[in-house]
Amino acid sequence: MRLHNKVALITGAASGIGEGIVRLFAEQGARVLATDINDEAGRRVVQSLPGDCHYLHLDVARLADWRDAVAWAEQHLGPVEIMVHSAGISFPAHIEAVDEAAWHQHMNVHGLGTMLGCQSVLDSMKKLGKGSIINISSVESIRPGPLFVAYGAAKAAMDAVTKTVALHCGEKGYNIRVNSVHPAATRTPLVQQYLDSAADPAALEQIYAGMQPLGRIAEVSEIASAVLFLASDEASFMTGHQMYVDGGVLAKPYPAGEGA
Numbered sequence: 001m002r003l004h005n006k007v008a009l010i011t012g013a014a015s016g017i018g019e020g021i022v023r024l025f026a027e028q029g030a031r032v033l034a035t036d037i038n039d040e041a042g043r044r045v046v047q048s049l050p051g052d053c054h055y056l057h058l059d060v061a062r063l064a065d066w067r068d069a070v071a072w073a074e075q076h077l078g079p080v081e082i083m084v085h086s087a088g089i090s091f092p093a094h095i096e097a098v099d100e101a102a103w104h105q106h107m108n109v110h111g112l113g114t115m116l117g118c119q120s121v122l123d124s125m126k127k128l129g130k131g132s133i134i135n136i137s138s139v140e141s142i143r144p145g146p147l148f149v150a151y152g153a154a155k156a157a158m159d160a161v162t163k164t165v166a167l168h169c170g171e172k173g174y175n176i177r178v179n180s181v182h183p184a185a186t187r188t189p190l191v192q193q194y195l196d197s198a199a200d201p202a203a204l205e206q207i208y209a210g211m212q213p214l215g216r217i218a219e220v221s222e223i224a225s226a227v228l229f230l231a232s233d234e235a236s237f238m239t240g241h242q243m244y245v246d247g248g249v250l251a252k253p254y255p256a257g258e259g260a
């Protein structure tokens with residue numbers, strides 16, 4: 001029970017990594033407010049769980065939704081102690097193919113969504129005198145691939161917000177920690193959809209697996225357990241940290257001719 005009675009607000013909770021985090025946090029005794037824009041799937045997730053788990057609609061790019069969710073949590077569960085921003089979108093487009101709409105969509109969810117999320121939970125955490133914010137970034141924010149220009153830029157914006165909020169909270173003495181988790185390819189509906197769009201999905205998965213020194217893609221539970229650590233009091237001296245859960249991919253040297 002590493003999160004016993006802690007109130008956690010999780011975005012992107014209807015699917016993939018966010019859903020895995022909701023399930024693990026519930027197991028660990030947290031009182032969970034799961035949020036998403038896919039209400040049907042989000043409600044299904046919380047209905048399948050025992051304990052104090054609830055669902056609310058929250059579009060991460062809408063300030064009003066954030067305010068409503070935090071107010072609901074405070075009224076029914078208590079001040080928010082943990083916020084995990086796992087809502088995400090990602091579709092490939094290199095610089096010659098990307099358009100303004102794709103750019104804004106990625107920036108709204110990963111950049112604006114992170115800023116609004118951090119801003120919206122601060123008062124609640126300040127009331128409590130402690131808090132932990134975890135933003136689900138990506139290896140693409142550190143080493144962006146050419147196919148994901150808008151996604152890589154939006155995840156880099158998420159990282160910048162994470163660090164600046166960590167520094168601000170440190171300077172103010174709020175006892176609020178702000179960190180990011182950076183998965184490499186992880187088996188979720190987002191990735192499965194991408195694999196399934198290839199002529200040979202199994203061959204594409206093998207290519208992804210081959211990029212990781214551990215030789216496979218990650219499972220959702222492996223990302224969720226890193227998030228659990230950062231959310232728990234065990235990580236009480238960690239803030240502004242980028243935790244790579246990447247099978248070793250970022251430890252690899254650049255291939256000859258690429259980068260430093």
Ligand SMILES: NC(=O)c1ccc[n+]([C@@H]2O[C@H](COP(=O)([O-])OP(=O)(O)OC[C@H]3O[C@@H](n4cnc5c(N)ncnc54)[C@H](O)[C@@H]3O)[C@@H](O)[C@H]2O)c1
Nearest residue numbers: 012014015016017037059060087088138183185186188190
């Ligand atoms: N799966 C991977 O390989 C991988 C790798 C690195 C990073 N990530 C990141 O992890 C996070 C979760 O990805 P996933 O693979 O679980 O994806 P997923 O598609 O399975 O889940 C994403 C969820 O976010 C929700 N969502 C989308 N837009 C939203 C919005 N505006 N407001 C609220 N909810 C919204 C979707 O409805 C969905 O339930 C994303 O930020 C993604 O970029 C994933």
